[in-house]
Amino acid sequence: MTTTPVTTTPPVLEPPQGPRKAAGLLKRLRPSRLVVNIVLGAIALFWLVPTLSMMIISFRPAGLFEVSGWWKVFSAPSQLTLQNYKELFTGGSSTVLGGGVPSGLAPGSVLDALRTSLEISVPATILVTAISSLAAYSIVFGRWRGRNAVFLTIVGLMVVPLQVALIPVAALYRDMGSLTGWNPFGTITGVVIFHVAFGLPFGVFLMRNFFVGLPTALIEAGRIDGAGEWMLFRRVVIPLGIAAAASLAIFQFIWVWNDLLVALVFLGGDPHVPLTLFLYDQERTLAANFWIISTGSMVSIVVPLIVFLAFQRHFVRGMLAGAVK
Amino acid sequence: MRQGQHHLQSLAFLVPGAILLLAIVVWPTIATVRYSFYNGTATRAVGLSNYKSLFSTADTLIAFRNNVIWVLVFPFIVTVIGLVFAVLSERIRWATAFKTVIFLPIVFSVTASSLVFTQIFQLDPHIGVMNAIGQTVDDWFNPPGAYPLSAGQSAVSLATSGVVAAPHGALESSATLRAGGTVKMGLTGISPDTLTVLGARPARVPAPSPGAVTGLVWRDFSISHPSNVSAVYPDEDGFPNLHVALLRSDGSTVATATTDAFGRFSFANVGPGTFRVQVQASNFTPSFSGTFWLGPQSLTPTSNLGQTAQALLSIPLIDISMILAYLWIWAGFTMVVVAAGLAALDREALEAAHVDGATEWQTFRRVTIPMLAPVLTVVFVTMVINVLKIFDIVVNLGIDSSQPGGQASTLASDVYYLGFGGGVHTGLASALAVMLFVLVVPAMLFNLKRISGK
16 A cells, blocks of 8 residues: 555546635635644533533532532532442431431432342343354354344344333233243343343344354364264354454443333332432432432442443444444 | 254254244234224224324324434434544544543433433523523623513512603603702612612712702612602612613713712713603613523424414424433444444545545545445434434433423333323323334334345
8 A cells, every 4th residue: 555656546536626716715724633632622521521510419418419519619629528428328218418408218229229230230141142142153053944034034123112012021921920920020030031132133133243254164164073053152153252242241231231211111119120210210209319319320330331441342342233234 | 864953953042032032022012013903901992093192192292293303303413423523533642532531421321311411401500500601601791780680570660759661671760850950760679688788878869969960769668668659768778889871852872870879870061951861771681590401491483373283393492401411422322433434444545535635625525424424324323213212311301391291202201101100001102112113114124225235
């Protein structure tokens, strides 16, 4: 590329049309590097404001929220305190904070929500990754007829709004309850099953796109050597596809962690709710306590934030796979 | 034989996924279509009546209107922002940091982000940043007067004695004056606290002065003589810091003055003719009261359309607020996808354009954009699907307006409320869900065409 003579490059643009003056003007108006730096710097600062404000509110005494804006903290840094976090994790409903704000919070409810979020997200992530990998293996390396049709059906299912399934699945869960005595409605298992099913189309799509790039000869050689499909899947395909599986897992984890609707439908009114539903409920209590909402929001974003910062590359790759490929 | 075993084994790998997809995605979708022809308790078939009420009741039409606003406004803006950010960030050294900052909100739940924005959009400028900025800007261009009126109050309602309304919200003396004259202008409706803060002293009628027009503006309400207006009592304060003007009978301004702590003013050497004294409207300019970002106002077309048509054509402020918050959340996604597309572009074509003498703008417009078109389309379609199903931000930022018929309600929020949120109507909720499904079908076909074409 470096040696390509300039003259042999075919012109991509037609020669400039219209008065040359206009082109000259545009050229002079071309933003300099300095201007771009300043503009993007301002945008980045602007983008940080919401997160920053939530963070500061969570570290200011609860009573100050109604009194003055969070930005006052810059002139009075001594306002910062860990009081809200202490209260959120250890306090009881009878505790009254410094500013005279009653907390109205059941003791331990945030820790319980944190645990519930994990109890939903972790199994849902593992199951989606495992089941999608298996199905994608079958679609790519199996020899049964109609594999392409199955794949395209799954691609079609990727955009099905989950709202379409809520009412019948709720009915299905209740029917299961009356038939077998075990009703997944109102249970974490019911939420997990729903998330896994709706995570599958994207999961199969992502894993299939990766497996397609693996050399088929590898599998065929294994088959000739007498290896079973399970052995090939475990020993050949998974070790090669671990990066793709990681992308899927990270993406799925953050997706499920942040879900509100499915939890709201299947766990609404339950004492054990995930963090999103905890925040949703807090916002709807009569005396909406913004310190609980802001501190709780901070707690809720810590886990996905750590996961994202640790596996940034995988997350972005998973997202791009869904959008570009 | 062995070969057949392999096929069976690999087919078995599909089974768990197939069972889940059939039981939780495919069958329920079909069941929802069936429910949509049933009544509210799913006990009796009612034909197309759910669909009829879908397109005839005001509540669901509002939801449709909001979905239309979302689809028309959001995907386009967020794609453009993503494109601009992606292109500009190629020119800075700290692009990774910039992209991380913009991208971060995607990792947070929409619920948490919405809650951040309920605080940002707070009405009180002492709490909400948006209104704090609004107040600063408004005070800059439109400084509040010393005696700001509250909402719905007019200057003339303050007049008690010797004062009448003047054009443009000003007040003026009812009497005309000549040089050497004195006028008393009584006002009320301003709290004693406001006057104390301004340093008011007990009102004093100024002595007439030859060749000058003098006067007093005072709080014409005495605790000791509540029923007696127009007389000046010792327990009545003057209006300090009030801007007054001397007008000729043709309305032209001769001079302006400001009252002292006792409420007195004086115009010297006014010359011949008759005059009136005006209390200028700027004294009463209200202070910035805040924009009710999450409130019920809307941009409504003024026309003689029917009430329903007018409601359907208006854009509620809450939609704009939600769209702003959602841009904050999703701009990082479009930016990252477009940036990936940019990175994969043929750099030689761009170089060639430069060498051929194209300006930056021409290169961008005629080379970069056409080459990015496939990526931009994918981003756009992804965002269309996303906002068709918009739910989390509606129920968390719209709160009270998210109920069916509320200014913020959408198809997806109506499905939830009608399906599960009290006042349940299974048939109507299912019909709405079917509409949602129908609306994503074009996107589904787009995806299928794109993927099967590869």
